[in-house]
Amino acid sequence: GAGVSQSPRYKVAKRGQDVALRCDPISGHVSLFWYQQALGQGPEFLTYFQNEAQLDKSGLPSDRFFAERPEGSVSTLKIQRTQQEDSAVYLCASSLSGGPKYEQYFGPGTRLTVT
Amino acid sequence: RKEVEQDPGPFNVPEGATVAFNCTYSNSASQSFFWYRQDCRKEPKLLMSVYSSGNEDGRFTAQLNRASQYISLLIRDSKLSDSATYLCVVSHGSSNTGKLIFGQGTTLQVKP
Numbered sequence: 001g002a003g004v005s006q007s008p009r010y011k012v013a014k015r016g017q018d019v020a021l022r023c024d025p026i027s028g029h030v031s032l033f034w035y036q037q038a039l040g041q042g043p044e045f046l047t048y049f050q051n052e053a054q055l056d057k058s059g060l061p062s063d064r065f066f067a068e069r070p071e072g073s074v075s076t077l078k079i080q081r082t083q084q085e086d087s088a089v090y091l092c093a094s095s096l097s098g099g100p101k102y103e104q105y106f107g108p109g110t111r112l113t114v115t
Numbered sequence: 116r117k118e119v120e121q122d123p124g125p126f127n128v129p130e131g132a133t134v135a136f137n138c139t140y141s142n143s144a145s146q147s148f149f150w151y152r153q154d155c156r157k158e159p160k161l162l163m164s165v166y167s168s169g170n171e172d173g174r175f176t177a178q179l180n181r182a183s184q185y186i187s188l189l190i191r192d193s194k195l196s197d198s199a200t201y202l203c204v205v206s207h208g209s210s211n212t213g214k215l216i217f218g219q220g221t222t223l224q225v226k227p
Binding site (some may be wrong): 031033035036038041042043044048050055056059072091095098099100101102103104106108109 | 119121146147157158159160161202204206212213214215216217218220221
C-alpha cells in the first residue's frame with residue numbers, strides 16, 4: 001500500500017524566500033508529525049496534528065514556521081523568510097492514532113537548502 | 116545536553132562481528148523506548164521497541180535499564196546490510212501525542 005509521501009523531495013531557496021512543504025499521510029491515519037533533521041543529527045520534533053487540530057507546536061523554532069492540516073489529511077509546513085539555518089531535511093510521519101504505542105511511519109523527507 | 120545521548124561512532128566492524136550500541140536518556144518521564152534504523156539519505160524506520168524485560172528479534176537484542184536510564188542494542192553476526200545509522204528514541208508518558216525524541220544516531224559500517 002501507499003506510504004507517506006512528501007513533495008518536493010528537494011528544494012533550493014534563496015535566503016528570504018518563503019517555502020511550502022507538503023505531506024500526504026497514510027490514508028486513515030489520524031496523527032501527523034513534522035520533524036526537522038539537520039545534517040549528522042537525529043530528527044527533532046516540530047509539531048503534531050490529530051486530525052485537523054494542531055495539538056502541539058512546541059518544537060517550531062520560530063514564528064517563521066507555520067503548519068496546517070485543514071481537512072485532517074494533507075499537511076503543509078510553511079517557512080517564511082528562510083534563513084541558512086533552516087537548511088535541513090524535513091520529515092513527515094503519520095500514525096493510526098496518538099500515543100507512543102502506535103508506530104510512526106516516515107515519509108522520504110524534503111531536503112531544503114537555503115543559499 | 117541533549118535529552119537522548121548516543122556515541123555517534125562510526126563503528127567499523129567486520130562481517131560476523133557482534134556490536135553493541137548504548138544510549139542514555141535524561142528525562143525520567145520517558146515511558147516508551149525504541150531503536151530506529153536510518154539508511155543513508157532515507158527516512159527512519161522502526162527497528163524494534165525496547166522493554167524492561169529485554170527483547171530479541173533474530174540477531175538483534177534490545178535492553179532497557181530504567182534505574183540507570185540506559186538503553187542498549189546488540190547486533191550479533193553482523194551483515195553488510197546492517198550498515199546504517201541506528202537512532203535511539205524515547206517518548207514521554209506524559210505526552211499523549213507520542214512525539215518521538217531522537218538521539219544523534221550511531222553509525223555502523225560493516226566491512227567484508
